[in-house]
Amino acid sequence: MKALEEFMQKMKPKSDGKFPIAHSVWDGTYTFLFVPGHTNKNGVHIRDSVDLKRTMIIVVLALIPCLLFGMFNVGHQHFLAIGDCLAADCACDLFWDKFLFGAMKVLPLVIISYGVGLGIEFVFAAINRHPIQEGFLVSGMLIPLIVPVDIPWAMLAVAVAFAVILGKEVFGGTGMNVLNVALVTRAFLFFAYPTKMSGDKVWIDTSLEKGQVLIDGYSGATPMGNAANGVMDKMPSLMELVVGLIPGSIGETSIIAIGLGAILLLVTGIASWRIMLSTFIGGFLMCLIFNAVAGDNLFMAMPPLSQLAMGGFAFGLVFMATDPVTGTQTNSGKWVYGLLIGILAILIRVANPAYPEGMMLAILIGNVCAPLIDHVVIGSNIKKRLTRVKTA
Amino acid sequence: MSKDVKIRKGVNIKLKGVAEKLYADPASTSDVVIKPTDFPGLTPKLSVKVGDKVKAGSPLFFNKEIDRVMFTSPISGEVAEITRGEKRRILEVKVKADGANTFETFKQGDPANMSKEDVLATMLKSGVWPFIRQRPFDIIANPMVTPKAIHVTAFDSAPLAPDFGFVAHGQAKILQVGLDALAKLTSGTVHLNITGNSNADDAFSGAKNVQINKISGPHPAGNVGIQMHHIDPINKGEVVWTLNALEVLTIGKLFKEGKFDASRTITLAGSKITTPKYVKTILGASISGLLKGNLEEGARIISGNPLTGTQVQENGHLGFYNYQVTAIPAGGEPRFLGWLPFFGFNGFSLSRTSFSFLSPNKERDLDANINGEERAFVMAGQYEKYFPMDIFPVHLVKSMIYKDIDLMENLGIYEVAPEDFALCEYACTSKIETQKIVREALDLVRKETS
Numbered sequence: 001m002k003a004l005e006e007f008m009q010k011m012k013p014k015s016d017g018k019f020p021i022a023h024s025v026w027d028g029t030y031t032f033l034f035v036p037g038h039t040n041k042n043g044v045h046i047r048d049s050v051d052l053k054r055t056m057i058i059v060v061l062a063l064i065p066c067l068l069f070g071m072f073n074v075g076h077q078h079f080l081a082i083g084d085c086l087a088a089d090c091a092c093d094l095f096w097d098k099f100l101f102g103a104m105k106v107l108p109l110v111i112i113s114y115g116v117g118l119g120i121e122f123v124f125a126a127i128n129r130h131p132i133q134e135g136f137l138v139s140g141m142l143i144p145l146i147v148p149v150d151i152p153w154a155m156l157a158v159a160v161a162f163a164v165i166l167g168k169e170v171f172g173g174t175g176m177n178v179l180n181v182a183l184v185t186r187a188f189l190f191f192a193y194p195t196k197m198s199g200d201k202v203w204i205d206t207s208l209e210k211g212q213v214l215i216d217g218y219s220g221a222t223p224m225g226n227a228a229n230g231v232m233d234k235m236p237s238l239m240e241l242v243v244g245l246i247p248g249s250i251g252e253t254s255i256i257a258i259g260l261g262a263i264l265l266l267v268t269g270i271a272s273w274r275i276m277l278s279t280f281i282g283g284f285l286m287c288l289i290f291n292a293v294a295g296d297n298l299f300m301a302m303p304p305l306s307q308l309a310m311g312g313f314a315f316g317l318v319f320m321a322t323d324p325v326t327g328t329q330t331n332s333g334k335w336v337y338g339l340l341i342g343i344l345a346i347l348i349r350v351a352n353p354a355y356p357e358g359m360m361l362a363i364l365i366g367n368v369c370a371p372l373i374d375h376v377v378i379g380s381n382i383k384k385r386l387t388r389v390k391t392a
Numbered sequence: 393m394s395k396d397v398k399i400r401k402g403v404n405i406k407l408k409g410v411a412e413k414l415y416a417d418p419a420s421t422s423d424v425v426i427k428p429t430d431f432p433g434l435t436p437k438l439s440v441k442v443g444d445k446v447k448a449g450s451p452l453f454f455n456k457e458i459d460r461v462m463f464t465s466p467i468s469g470e471v472a473e474i475t476r477g478e479k480r481r482i483l484e485v486k487v488k489a490d491g492a493n494t495f496e497t498f499k500q501g502d503p504a505n506m507s508k509e510d511v512l513a514t515m516l517k518s519g520v521w522p523f524i525r526q527r528p529f530d531i532i533a534n535p536m537v538t539p540k541a542i543h544v545t546a547f548d549s550a551p552l553a554p555d556f557g558f559v560a561h562g563q564a565k566i567l568q569v570g571l572d573a574l575a576k577l578t579s580g581t582v583h584l585n586i587t588g589n590s591n592a593d594d595a596f597s598g599a600k601n602v603q604i605n606k607i608s609g610p611h612p613a614g615n616v617g618i619q620m621h622h623i624d625p626i627n628k629g630e631v632v633w634t635l636n637a638l639e640v641l642t643i644g645k646l647f648k649e650g651k652f653d654a655s656r657t658i659t660l661a662g663s664k665i666t667t668p669k670y671v672k673t674i675l676g677a678s679i680s681g682l683l684k685g686n687l688e689e690g691a692r693i694i695s696g697n698p699l700t701g702t703q704v705q706e707n708g709h710l711g712f713y714n715y716q717v718t719a720i721p722a723g724g725e726p727r728f729l730g731w732l733p734f735f736g737f738n739g740f741s742l743s744r745t746s747f748s749f750l751s752p753n754k755e756r757d758l759d760a761n762i763n764g765e766e767r768a769f770v771m772a773g774q775y776e777k778y779f780p781m782d783i784f785p786v787h788l789v790k791s792m793i794y795k796d797i798d799l800m801e802n803l804g805i806y807e808v809a810p811e812d813f814a815l816c817e818y819a820c821t822s823k824i825e826t827q828k829i830v831r832e833a834l835d836l837v838r839k840e841t842s
Contacts, residue, residue, distance in 0.1 A: 001728045004728075005726060005728075031765065033728065033729065034726035034727060034728055034729075034730065035726060035727045035729075035730030035731055035761075035763060035764060036726050036762075036765065037723065037724045037725045037726040037727075037761060038724075038761070038762045038765070039692070039722065039723045039724050039759075039760040039761055039762060040760050040761075040762055041703075042825050042827070042828045043700075043810075043814070043817050043825050043826065043827040043828050044698065044699050044700075044814055044817045044818050044827070045692060045694055045698045045699070045701065045703065045718075045720060045760050046405070046407075046551075046698045046699070046720065046758040046759070046760065046818060047758075047761065047762050047763045047764075047818060047820075047823065048739075048740070048741050048742055048743065048763065048818055048819045048820075049730070049739025049740055049741045049745075049746055049763045050741045050742075050743045050745050050746070050763075050764075050819075050821055051731060051763055051764025051765070051767075051821060051823065052764065052767045052770060052821055052822060053731035053764065054731040054732070054733050054745055054764075055745070055770070055772060055821055057731060057732070057733060058733050058745060061733075131765055133767060133768065134767075135770075172768070173768065174767070174768055174770070175767065175768025175769055175770045175822070176768055267744055268733070268743065268744045268745050269743055269744050269772070269773070270743075270745070270772055272773065324770055324771050324772055324773075325770055329771055329786055329787070330784060330787075331776060374787075378784055378787055378803070381782070381783070381784060381803070382802040382803065384782070385627070385802065385804060386802075388625065388627055389627040389628060389629075
């Protein structure tokens, strides 16, 4: 390690040299390999070992189960569509074929997301002469997991660039953004290229090789797409929704994989349990309300747990609503924020005829409202302090 | 009317090298240094020049804004050196001991029978006044103001801090004299805040003429600001004075003996101290004298505790408000992939991102590394976890960063001091220099509102 450290120090370009980007790249690499040996100068003399890099890496680790499961599921859905395996077969048949097929489809999306996003980060770091900030480590992993597998690569690249520049860098970079960057990417794709982001053609990779045909009666619709159209006979059971071998965005389908990530985030305390719990409660409440007024609307009448296990609700709840930068920052504010997201997600999902999923918009609306919620919470603290003056 | 307060937020960071409750041989000191930089916001004006002879209690410099506040020599001797920094700012006044131990004499007597003006004048002239600090702003108290209360903390909960009870044991009478003097200075109550975690020493629990409050819980329970917030919070326009019980002893000795006795008992602690012990020394004593033969290689020496203290060199001196000299590993080595979570070698963390959370009672050997780089303010809830006041710490710090004075007032800046944010700074994911931000904000508000 000593040799590597010395080698890196020898390679160090000047920060005010001809190519500031060279320094950014060096700095990014060096601080990835080594936590620099800077010592405290003012204030405390000892510091906790946790830093932003470690925090972000834990979120990335929490996303790994979703990524791996997503790869497998992409393959699984493909093989189902071409009839190489049947829904009745054991899902583990052709395990490696499915996984490798999925990996071939998903990894390019991961690479594009990180390549474009980090590239822009490096350029901005060089322009602003900042060190590289770690925020995109998480966004770059989230983005491929919340898009359909069939998304064209160029569109993804454009969307990532849009989100990083207009969603984050114009506000000042990591920690300053108002909206969750990954969701800005998705929202951009959703409104710019709606045909590639919704409907029943995009969720399963149906690229056919010579001699392959789609099975009779094939439909690529997601359970939620079906439910929104009132097609309830193909509805998977709650168990199937939890396991997640269903069509959908790459990382969102399996509640088990998401749950593993949630456990890591909650144990390490990186994500707020308050937001997770309150979002769940909000969604659950809204389901109950719809149940009560459902009449013959089958989508409204869905049992709450199935409703919440479907689509992107769980994924958004665990990984995106809990974003510490764009969420509320006061503890009581977190409850309100979570409830709002939960309620809005189900409300938009069920009551809006235009598109079936509501989690993305709910969280974006939540992000926008977060400063307002905090403002009210802080206002009450200020008021309390003022009344103390009057009564004293 | 005593209050029991339980602090729930906070944490005791357990460090290696806790001082044994034994006295080391008293360290002799050939010179002492008074540092005007120990007093935030002070503009000093010298009253001596190099070569002047001084006794213990003779003025060295005074506060230019309030010239009754004197800073006096802790020993008798000769002014040896006046160190100046940028813009001729005075950094240090050094007095070389003559070994004669002569004292200026001040008015002696029981402060309970003295007039307020006499008590005040004696304290100001003798040099014990700067021990009394005021909130808001955490600066030396303004003697022209009558505070609504005076809070004395009788314990220090910071890492490796001295046990005040051990130091003050058997000095109940002197403490009482000091408390009586303080009682003359306020129209309200003198609060003596003792620890509720263990049995407080008789010297504290037997004190009279004061309101004794019991504070239990982890650090920062010993911070007088935290205690005050829960006992009798300070509002805009009010002034409260604060000090610690060991400083009250010095005030007590002044009235009992009629002299400025600047001797104090401190701890030498930390993993780089060979035998951590208590030692009797004097205000401004030289560090090299204190640590002679007791210091290991590669140490960072801190006058004070590792959270709020000041780094000093081996030829430096003990700070005015410090009752502890700590030596920890200097650090400075980069750590390969040090950000990886869950690797034993990657350091102690209060968060559960390292397995160290499984053994919270193990004593740690932390070095002075930042363990990361400063980043934008990304909160993961640590500030709220370690800030036991009904104040939103993150929002207050943010308002300080963008210098919104109205908002700072509304969010409670008058109640806080930099030391109250020390744990937040320790745990901060973004490695923000919180105490520095708070200090600068307090100075700014003081400038703008006076």
